Amino acid sequence: MNKELKYQELLSLAKALIDTNVDDIANMANISRLIMDSIPNHWVGFYRVVHNSLVLGPFNGPIACTVIEYGDGVCGTAWASKQTQVVADVHQFPGHIACSSATNSEIVVPCFRDGEVFAVLDIDSDSFNSFDKIDSKYLEELVSYL
Ligand code: SME
Numbered sequence: 001m002n003k004e005l006k007y008q009e010l011l012s013l014a015k016a017l018i019d020t021n022v023d024d025i026a027n028m029a030n031i032s033r034l035i036m037d038s039i040p041n042h043w044v045g046f047y048r049v050v051h052n053s054l055v056l057g058p059f060n061g062p063i064a065c066t067v068i069e070y071g072d073g074v075c076g077t078a079w080a081s082k083q084t085q086v087v088a089d090v091h092q093f094p095g096h097i098a099c100s101s102a103t104n105s106e107i108v109v110p111c112f113r114d115g116e117v118f119a120v121l122d123i124d125s126d127s128f129n130s131f132d133k134i135d136s137k138y139l140e141e142l143v144s145y146l
Helices: 003-017 024-038 073-081 133-143
Strands: 043-050 053-060 067-069 085-087 105-113 116-125
Touching: 003 024, 003 133, 024 043, 024 053, 024 116, 053 073, 067 073, 073 085, 073 105, 073 116, 085 133, 105 133, 116 133
Parallel strands: none
Antiparallel strands: 043 053, 043 116, 053 067, 085 105, 105 116
């Protein structure tokens, strides 16, 4: 199945699964697993803005860094810039936070509520250059359901 079709299927499953009457943790837990099932990668998960830091939320994959500060690493840059970060080679990204030495490329998508970033979705791949505009487009739509 091509990537766009896979994402279209993923988005319709995500829409059905997300229950905005419950807290973010429950939805993020299911969405992390859903993404891992449909687009397998090294690490898929969320960091939530808690007291002005990004704090590790629900994820699938190896143990990760617990706290990331504003502007730090790829996640902190996505938060500060309010822009999706697509990083073809994390070793070239200034300040990249290496939670796992197996990660070679990464995408981080900010999640907005009332115009402010309340979380980021982070997907790490052990291959280089795994993510592109198609990933940004669909993942940005997916996180808008939260
Ligand atoms: N690499 C990220 C940190 C999070 S972990 O990869 C799960 C960053 O540079 O922000």
